[in-house]
Amino acid sequence: MSRVPAMRSRVPTVLGCVAAVLLALSLGGCVGNASGQLSLPREQAEASTYFVQRHAKDTRDLASGIADSMRTRGLKATAGIESDRPADAAFVVTYVDRWIWDMRMYLADLRIEVRDAKDQSIVGFGQSSQSSLKAMGQTHADIVETALDQLFPRR
Amino acid sequence: MRHELWRRFGVATLAVVALGLGGCAVGNRYDYGSAISGLPVSGTGSIAVDVLDARPYVLSGEKKPDFVGLQRGGFGNPFDVRTGSGRPLAEEMRQAIVTALQKQGYSAVGGKDAAPRRMELRVLEWKTDVMMSMKTLYDLELGVYDAGGVLLAKSAAKGEDVGSGGFQSQNAANAAKTFELRFTDLVRDEAVRKALSGTPQ
Numbered sequence: 001m002s003r004v005p006a007m008r009s010r011v012p013t014v015l016g017c018v019a020a021v022l023l024a025l026s027l028g029g030c031v032g033n034a035s036g037q038l039s040l041p042r043e044q045a046e047a048s049t050y051f052v053q054r055h056a057k058d059t060r061d062l063a064s065g066i067a068d069s070m071r072t073r074g075l076k077a078t079a080g081i082e083s084d085r086p087a088d089a090a091f092v093v094t095y096v097d098r099w100i101w102d103m104r105m106y107l108a109d110l111r112i113e114v115r116d117a118k119d120q121s122i123v124g125f126g127q128s129s130q131s132s133l134k135a136m137g138q139t140h141a142d143i144v145e146t147a148l149d150q151l152f153p154r155r
Numbered sequence: 156m157r158h159e160l161w162r163r164f165g166v167a168t169l170a171v172v173a174l175g176l177g178g179c180a181v182g183n184r185y186d187y188g189s190a191i192s193g194l195p196v197s198g199t200g201s202i203a204v205d206v207l208d209a210r211p212y213v214l215s216g217e218k219k220p221d222f223v224g225l226q227r228g229g230f231g232n233p234f235d236v237r238t239g240s241g242r243p244l245a246e247e248m249r250q251a252i253v254t255a256l257q258k259q260g261y262s263a264v265g266g267k268d269a270a271p272r273r274m275e276l277r278v279l280e281w282k283t284d285v286m287m288s289m290k291t292l293y294d295l296e297l298g299v300y301d302a303g304g305v306l307l308a309k310s311a312a313k314g315e316d317v318g319s320g321g322f323q324s325q326n327a328a329n330a331a332k333t334f335e336l337r338f339t340d341l342v343r344d345e346a347v348r349k350a351l352s353g354t355p356q
Contacts, residue, residue, distance in 0.1 A: 035289060035318025035329045039340050109325065113332075119259070120193030121339045125332045129321055150318070 032134040036150030038114065038124030045075075045152065051089035051117070052079040055096075062097055065144050066112065073152045085117070092117050097140075106135040107143045114151060126150035180228040183323045185283070186239025187223070187247040190331040191255035195343045196351045198261055203273040204253050205266025208245040210280055220244060223330070224283030224291075226323075231286060239327070245278060248334065252276065272307075272351065273300040276338070280313075283330050285320040291333045297341040299350040310344035312337050 038045060050070060054063035067079035070093075077093070078086065085092065091114050098109040109129040115122050128146035130138070212218045218235070220243030225233040238247050252274070253263040264270050280294035294313040300306055316333055320326060341347065 033319030033321040033325065035321075035325075037316060037318075037333075037336065039336055111328065115193065116195060119195050119197065121195040121343070122192065122332070122335050123339075125329075125336065127318075127325065127329060127332075129325055 032128070032130035034126070034128040034146045034150055036112075036124065036126030036147065038151045040114075040123050048076070048090040049086070049088055050075060050077040050091045050093050050114070051085045052077060052093040052095075053085065054079060054081050055094070056081075058097065060140070062095060062110075062140065062144065065141055066093060066095060066148065069141070069144055069148050070152065073148070073154055075152060089117050091115065091123065092120075100132070102132040106130075106132060106138075107140040108132075108135070110140075110143050110147045112147045112151065124151050179322070180226045180232075180234045183226045183234070183236040183326070184239045185223050185236055185327040185330045187244065187331055187334055188238075188240060188250040189254065190248075190251040190335045191338060192258075192335070194255045194259050194339060196348050197259040198352055200272060201262045201264055201270040202256055202351070203266050203268050203270040204249055204256065204263050205273065206245040206249040206252065206276045206278065208243060209277050210282070223281065225285065226326075227284070227286035236283065236285075244281065248276065248278065248338075251334070252338070269302065271302050273302075273304075274298070274351070275300065276341075281334070283326070285326050287320055289318050289320040289326055289329060291316040291330065293333075293337055295337060295341060297338075297344075297347060299347055307350035308344065308346035310341045310347050312341055 040048070050067075052063045052067040052070070054061060061079075063079040067077040070077035078084075078089075094113050094115065096109075096111045097107060099105050100108040107130075110127065112126045113122060114124040126147040127150065128143045130143065208214075208220055210218070213220055213222065219237075221238045221241055222235055223238055223244055224236045226236050227233050238244055240247060249266075256263045266273070266275070275298045277296040277298070278294075279296065280292050282292045284290045284292070292315050296311045297309065298306055299308045318329060321329075342351070
């Protein structure tokens with residue numbers, strides 16, 4: 001009995017399995033990501049003072065959450081609106097938050113930038129984004145943590 | 156019957172995956188023209204700004220000057236990423252630098268125009284490569300010259316930054332931020348700052 005017909009009959013099954021694996025991989029790859037870096041030397045980053053500037057449309061006060069997390073990383077950080085910025089703040093931290101509705105509001109993308117207070121030149125950025133599925137069981141504080149990990153990784 | 160169901164499922168799923176991944180990978184554009192918000196130098200003089208694209212694959216004609224990197228499909232198959240405006244990368248980078256210098260008080264003129272200072276950025280490499288991760292390869296040289304063409308200061312940066320890959324808008328924003336960060340670091344060099352700060356009127 002020839003083996004060719006038997007092999008041919010298995011082709012659709014193999015094709016289906018390969019397709020299922022590819023589908024799972026492609027869906028799994030798009031759930032979340034994080035990027036960023038800080039160009040400051042570690043000693044300077046740790047010794048500097050930061051001001052997290054709350055933007056006008058932020059009704060959730062993410063600025064305070066970002067400053068809280070920075071303090072838990074051993075950094076000197078305060079938060080407030082632009083006029084609250086202390087004179088001794090060496091760096092200003094700004095952020096762009098993008099929220100999406102999917103049966104509930106979730107923080108889909110957070111981009112944090114660190115700039116020199118004197119001239120607004122960039123010294124670092126951290127970004128974290130997630131899909132609705134990935135956001136289940138997470139709070140926006142988790143996304144803040146992930147974005148800050150790109151800038152000020154915990155020791 | 157069972158095999159026929161598997162076959163149909165396989166064909167349908169492969170089509171969906173191919174469409175989905177191809178849709179993410181084809182026709183991506185990253186804009187560098189407004190990448191720089193501030194620079195660690197200020198002044199009021201005139202600076203001639205030039206950006207030279209010295210990427211070997213562009214000089215050889217293998218890639219067009221608006222090529223900025225690769226977005227890979229589900230099987231690692233590469234698709235070219237181009238500049239947001241469709242203009243050469245060097246022009247978009249120059250636009251970003253000129254806008255930033257003007258914000259800092261300088262007046263910027265063309266690279267061939269007469270000016271007390273000339274800033275030249277040589278782009279020996281600038282390429283992003285995105286699949287699950289986003290890699291940015293860079294090799295940049297910044298030179299500041301006086302009106303007579305004498306080199307006053309030089310800084311360089313070469314390396315590879317790696318982060319996660321995401322959707323086009325996130326990748327584009329990360330690419331622009333990476334350029335802003337790398338170029339700002341070149342300007343932050345003490346000799347470069349000194350040469351630019353002393354720009355005569």
